[in-house]
Amino acid sequence: MGYLITPDDSPMANQMSLVLSIKKPGSSFTFLSIPDKGKTPHVGALEKMLFGNPNQVNLMPIVNYKLAKNTLFYQAYTGDAQDVDIQTIPLKTFVNTTNPTLFKAKYISTKTFWFGTDMYGRDMLSRIIIGARISLMVGFMAVLISLSLGLIMGAIAGYYGGKTDAFISWFMNVVWALPALLLVIAISFALGKGFWQVFIAIGLSLWIEVARLVRGQFMAMRNAQFVEAAKALGFSNLRIIFKHILPNIIGPITVIAAANFASAILLEAGLSFLGFGAQPPMPTWGAMIKEHYGYIIIDAAYLALIPGFTIMLVVYAFNLITLGLRDLFDIRTQNLN
Numbered sequence: 001m002g003y004l005i006t007p008d009d010s011p012m013a014n015q016m017s018l019v020l021s022i023k024k025p026g027s028s029f030t031f032l033s034i035p036d037k038g039k040t041p042h043v044g045a046l047e048k049m050l051f052g053n054p055n056q057v058n059l060m061p062i063v064n065y066k067l068a069k070n071t072l073f074y075q076a077y078t079g080d081a082q083d084v085d086i087q088t089i090p091l092k093t094f095v096n097t098t099n100p101t102l103f104k105a106k107y108i109s110t111k112t113f114w115f116g117t118d119m120y121g122r123d124m125l126s127r128i129i130i131g132a133r134i135s136l137m138v139g140f141m142a143v144l145i146s147l148s149l150g151l152i153m154g155a156i157a158g159y160y161g162g163k164t165d166a167f168i169s170w171f172m173n174v175v176w177a178l179p180a181l182l183l184v185i186a187i188s189f190a191l192g193k194g195f196w197q198v199f200i201a202i203g204l205s206l207w208i209e210v211a212r213l214v215r216g217q218f219m220a221m222r223n224a225q226f227v228e229a230a231k232a233l234g235f236s237n238l239r240i241i242f243k244h245i246l247p248n249i250i251g252p253i254t255v256i257a258a259a260n261f262a263s264a265i266l267l268e269a270g271l272s273f274l275g276f277g278a279q280p281p282m283p284t285w286g287a288m289i290k291e292h293y294g295y296i297i298i299d300a301a302y303l304a305l306i307p308g309f310t311i312m313l314v315v316y317a318f319n320l321i322t323l324g325l326r327d328l329f330d331i332r333t334q335n336l337n
Contacts, residue, residue: 002133003052004045006126007111011052013126014281019078020061020113020121022300028112032065032074033057035094065108067091067100115306119291124303127283128310134284135265135314138198142264143257145203150210151253155241157211158218169215172208180205180263181270188276195278202267206260213256217249251329258325262318269311285311 003009020029036058043053061077063084072089094107115124157168175183187201221227222245230240271277272286280287285307292303 002049002130004049006123006129007113008123008126009048009053010055012281013052013123013130013283015055015059015122017059017061017117017121019076020117021119022295022303023113023117023121025114025116025124025302026112027116028110029061029077030063031059031109031111032062032072033059033107033109034089059109067103116300116302118288118303119295124288124306127288128285128307131283131285131288131307132310132314134195134278134282135268135311138202138268139261139264139318141199142202142206142268143260145199146206146210146260146264147253147257149203150207151214151246153207154211154214155218155246158215159222159237159241159245161219161222165215168211172211176208176212180267184267184271185274185276188271193276193279195282198268198271198277201271202264205267206263209260210253210256213252214249217252218245221245221248251325255322255325255329258318258322262315262322265311265314265318 003013006013008015020027023029034057036056043051063075063077065072065074067073070091072091072094073086074089075084075086078084094103111123113123113125115128118124118127153168153172157165157172183205184201187204188197191197191200218241226244227240230244235244268277268284269286269289272284273290275290277286278284288307289304292300295301295303296305
C-alpha cells in the first residue's frame, strides 16, 4: 500500500521539521498548514501509492493560534521552551477563512509520531514502512538475478559434465571463497552507488548457492531413465534441461530462493550501513541504523533499535518460510507424517 498508509505521504517520507528533531515515540504536535501555491496538485491514488504525494502545504508546528481582524496570530513551536513571540499571517493567504470552525478543520491538524522522529524531524514510522518496500524489492530482484544466473550455470555444469563442469566448478569455488559482503562491496565499487546497482551487486553474490544446488541435482538426474528416454526420442538438450529435469528440482530451488531472500535483505542492510546502498533521502533500514547508532548510548536508542528490530523480524520470517518449504518438499518428512 506504500504511501497510502504512511502518516507522511511525501516522496521518500522526507518531510523535515528540524524543531521536532529526536522526539519520543507517541509525541503529538499541532500543525498549521500554510498553502504553497507553487506546489504541484494532488496526484491519483495509484501514483500516490507508488511515488508519494508532493506536499501542497508547508506544515509548521505551533503552540496556539487566534483569528482576529483578517489576521492569523500564532506562536510557532521552537522546542521545549514555549515563551516565543507571536507572529502573524494575513488571512488572505488561506481559502475559506471566514468561519473559525472551517479554518480549524482545513488548516489545523494534530499529528502523533508513533515511532518518534529522527535527527531531521522526519516521521520514523513512515520511513520504516517505505524502508520495508525497499528491502523487499531488493530481496526480490536480487533473488531473481541469482536464480537466473545460478540455474543457467548449474544446469550447464551438471548436465554436460566433463571439462565444462570442471571449469564452471573451478570458477564457482573461486567466487565461493570470497566473503559475500566484500564481494558485494567490490561489485558496488565497480557499478557505483545507487538503488538499481544494489540489485545487481547482491544478485551477483548469491548465485553460487543456487548454481551448486542445481549442479548437484542435475548430476543426480542426468542418467535417470526418463532422461535417457527423452534422448532416445531425439529431444534437444535444451528441452531435456528445461522441460524434463528442471521441473523435477523445483522444490530445492524454491527453498534456496527463500533462504537467499533473507540473505539479500541482510546484505542490503549492510551495504546501506556502510554507505554503498540506496542513497539519501531514500529510506532504508540499514541507513537509518547508520544515521542513529550514536544515539544508542543516550536517551534515544529507539532510533537505531526500531529499524534493527524490523530487519530481524523480516529475516526471521523468511527463515521460517525456508524451513517450512524444506519440510514441504522433503519426501522423508512427508513419509514420517
